[in-house]
Every structure is written in C-alpha cells, then in structure tokens.
Amino acid sequence: MFKIAIADDHQLVAKAIAGLIDKMEQYEVMYEVENGKQLIHYFELNMIPNIVLLDINMPELDGYETALWLKNNHPNVKILALSMYDKEEAIIGMLRNGAKGYLLKGCRPSELKLALDSVIEKGFYYSEYVTHKLVKNLHAEKTANPIEQLGLNSREKDFILYACSEMTYHEIADKMCVSPRTIDGYREQVFQKMNVKTRVGIVLEAVRLGLFHP
Incomplete structure (x- = not known):
C-alpha cells in the first residue's frame, strides 16, 4: 500500500481528493495539511509518505518552497504538483524544484490515478498538456535572442x-x-x-x- 500526503489549503478540495484516492487500490491517504510548514512537521515526526500531492498557492511555505525542501531533505519522496495554475512559469518552477509531475485541479479522477501509478512505476508523470508546455519553453530557450x-x-x-x-x-x-x-x-x-x-x-x-x- 502506497502512502499519500495531501498539502492544500482548500480543505474541501483536499477532502475530495482524499476521498478519491482512498477508493483506489494500492493507495492510502496518510494525512492532509494546509501548508508546507505543517507538512514538514509531519515529516519531522517520521510520518513520511511515498507521494506528496502538493498545491502551489499556500500560506506558510508555498508549493515552490515546500517542493525544494522535500527535494533537498527527502529526495526519495515523489512530489506531484496539483494546482489551478496552468502557466508555463508555474509548471517549470515546480518541476525545477523537484516535482515529478504536474496535474491541473480540473483533471479527471482517471488522470489522477494514472499520474499516481506513473510516479510510482516510472518515477514521473508528464501529461500531454505539460509536455507541450515544456517543449514550447525549451524551444524558446534555445532560440532566444x-x-x-x-x-x-x-x-x-x-x-x-x-x-x-x-x-x-x-x-x-x-x-x-x-x-x-x-x-x-x-x-x-x-x-x-x-x-x-x-x-x-x-x-x-x-x-x-x-x-x-x-
């Protein structure tokens, strides 16, 4: 059974996501927190999940800061960003800080399951949307004058x-x-x-x- 932690300051969203995950085989939600500071507190208590579903816009350590902390202190924990932001800057910022995938909150439950499976089996999950954004950004960087x-x-x-x-x-x-x-x-x-x-x-x-x- 793979353990999941959810960090999202919108409690209704976090509860809804937790409900979806708890119905999936192989996955179990360990806990839900409202910000990165609370997440780090659980890690310090040695309550360490396999995957962290991480929102970006949170008080007291946002998603970028939290992802970087996880990357530096617990690199084996997989980070899956889950956000309403679809801008290239947000996607690239989270991936650069250690996220292994990026999901929009409007995604279907089936895509959430696919992302969790992919992160466990392959170590990453890039949707077609994210891949398109990354390719576009990389192309822009190469041709930038x-x-x-x-x-x-x-x-x-x-x-x-x-x-x-x-x-x-x-x-x-x-x-x-x-x-x-x-x-x-x-x-x-x-x-x-x-x-x-x-x-x-x-x-x-x-x-x-x-x-x-x-």
Whole structure:
C-alpha cells in the first residue's frame, strides 16, 4: 500500500481528493495539511509518505518552497504538483524544484490515478498538456535572442556596446555621428528596455545577456 500526503489549503478540495484516492487500490491517504510548514512537521515526526500531492498557492511555505525542501531533505519522496495554475512559469518552477509531475485541479479522477501509478512505476508523470508546455519553453530557450527579447534596434545595440566602453556620452555621439540629444534618447530607450537606471546597469545587464564580453 502506497502512502499519500495531501498539502492544500482548500480543505474541501483536499477532502475530495482524499476521498478519491482512498477508493483506489494500492493507495492510502496518510494525512492532509494546509501548508508546507505543517507538512514538514509531519515529516519531522517520521510520518513520511511515498507521494506528496502538493498545491502551489499556500500560506506558510508555498508549493515552490515546500517542493525544494522535500527535494533537498527527502529526495526519495515523489512530489506531484496539483494546482489551478496552468502557466508555463508555474509548471517549470515546480518541476525545477523537484516535482515529478504536474496535474491541473480540473483533471479527471482517471488522470489522477494514472499520474499516481506513473510516479510510482516510472518515477514521473508528464501529461500531454505539460509536455507541450515544456517543449514550447525549451524551444524558446534555445532560440532566444537577447536583442529580439529586449526589442533593441541596431542603433540601440551599438549604443550599448559603446556605453560599455570608457567613452563619454559626447564621444559616443561623435562616434555614432549623431547629436548628444539623440544619444540621450538612445540612453533612455535602453534604460527602459533593459530595466536599468544607470550606465553601470547597462554594462552589467549587457554582460549577463552576453551582449558584451569584458
């Protein structure tokens, strides 16, 4: 019999999920908690399940923080995220922090059973929806271009490279064959697009994005 713990601050949802799981063969709900802090308390009492069904949005240690704690302290416990959030950031954040699967709360009971079985047998469960999101994100990461991401034009890119040098703004204006006022315009646009407020900020962000190599 595999033991399940449910961490969800919505008690009605937790009770409903527990009721479904208790009707499944091979699975038994050990306990339900409302946040990560309570879950850790049970773990410290050595009440350690095989799988934790983990919500994201909880008070006192949310799903991300709790998943990371489990990953670092009890890596053998399988984490199955169960959330209303369907955004890529939420899915990837939970998987990065150790979740072995991600379910939406609107899923069918049959998918919940499939996910539990898969996590036990294979060590992970990725639904078609999650797989699509992951593939889309990985593709975006591979093709991401910082120039395109920031929406920089060629003149702004040139300005950034000159701003990373020891040249003054007046010298940059001469170099780019424009007026100092035009350089002021480039600077303000770059500040906004790079989300920085100083020339030092431009340099640091340019280095981080690989636009400039000191």
